[in-house]
Amino acid sequence: MVKRNSKPEIWDSSTVKSETLYQASFSTLTVWLKRSREDWYLASQRPDKETDPAPLSEVKGRKPRQDLNFSRWVVGQDVSTVQFVPAMPDRSIVVRPAVPLKVPAGKDALFFMSIPVWVRVMAQPPNGIILCELPSLILSNTWFGEPTSGELCYALRTRAMRSLEEIEKRPYTAICPVSIRNRAPKELNFERLCVRVEYLHVYRGRQRLWTNELEMRYQGDEHSSQVTIGKGAPKFAEDLEKVCEAREPVEKTLLKQSFSFLRSLTGF
């Protein structure tokens, strides 16, 4: 069992009293929760600016704001605990470095990417009932592949940090370590990378959320890039606890054409 501070954290479970309004903040997402005798009411809101993260707490002496659109779930009387679970987004993410990266032939490089998680709202006991999933940050859509056949993904710009200290500690992001191994005889022009987040678990550490490690082995344009998902928790942090299973069963190796050098995508 992982030791944590006595202070409740945003991803800890909380008991919810009846007829009481609660609020939790994930910096870019605020969740409002109210429980009646048998039903739960849930609303979310996106502040204009990032706020300080705050675990679920009672909103005393305040009525719910008029502009909140509550959804109602019929869960029964015995359900009294709520837990927010960090989950990976429901579609693959196309990551583009803010500054184009080049990896020379035969070289390896390790990057850390911050992926905004989805907040899965679960009511317990007896078994976790998934009430809804809310993206902590709404990512823009993007297309990976040819305009006639491809895949709808989310777009994410990354600074592709090389050391952990450079990455801001945000409650709504999970760090994905990506090792790129260039085994081609020429340099790798890393313009964009499709990360299949549906195959990644989410781990909770003392300070950050993590995903499995990814290893990309590039063997040239004419060969498929080999994508390997690391088994178990990443080795960059200690005492990691798996908090969310991957959406899809993790395959040992994914032979996917993850790198894209097709400039034609930007054409019309």
Add this chain to the structure above:
Amino acid sequence: MFESIWAEIVGFFTPERFRTLVVILIVIVAGIVIIKILNTLTSRVTRRYLSQQYKMLIRKAIRYAGAVILLFIVLHLLGVKITALLGAAGIVGIAIGFASQTSMSNLISGLFMISEKPFEIGDVIKMETTVGIVLSIDLLSVKIRTFDNQYIRIPNEKLLGSELTTITRFPIRRMDINLGVAYKTDINHLKSVLQEIAAANPFCLDEPEPLIVFTKFGDSALEFLFGVWFYKTDFLNLKNSIMQEIKERFDREGIEIPFPHLSLYSGSVTDPMPIRIVKKPRSTP
């Protein structure tokens, strides 16, 4: 009167005829059941491999072929000579063929269209001014449902001979927005504003990148084409959001969208234009 009719009916149903009628009834019921079973089996087998359009075609082929076979069996049981009937059917067929040239043309067009497969059930198509979702593709016509919920039947011959657009053929599309801005506008600033609007809208695809083209020097505005890519199901979401975002952002940035002014004069058209005299501000020494 009634007694004589009743006596004739009773006389008609001899044991032999009654047995034939029972056999026919059994054949019809069994035939219908077999056709239904065949249809269900085919649907299950082809569920994964064939498109909805082909499945529907196979179902109809089984139904009609089954009905024809059933009819021949019943006629045979009734003692009708099939060979003579087929001969007569040939002559009748020629006569019907001459009389139904349009239908035959539609039928052949339908066969061509099914083999060409320009669209599938569920696609959004546009023909001339009609836009709608394809409900069914039949041998004679295509049925579509318009967005205001009207049912339209388009003959296949017309579809084959006209320019047809399958709007949802490809997964992504580009929405072209024509913009006119005042001549005083800083073009570089305008381009960066448009790029920011596209980047901030989640329905607008990051890639392919939005297209910004300075199209022409208009009569009263600089004209631009702003093309943003979107996933085919996000059309309304994008249209509603991005138009509002352009207007709001332009207002904030002070980018003017010129529009034609209309002056109304009451009375004679030859009246002079009204002039307001303003004092020239004193210049500072």
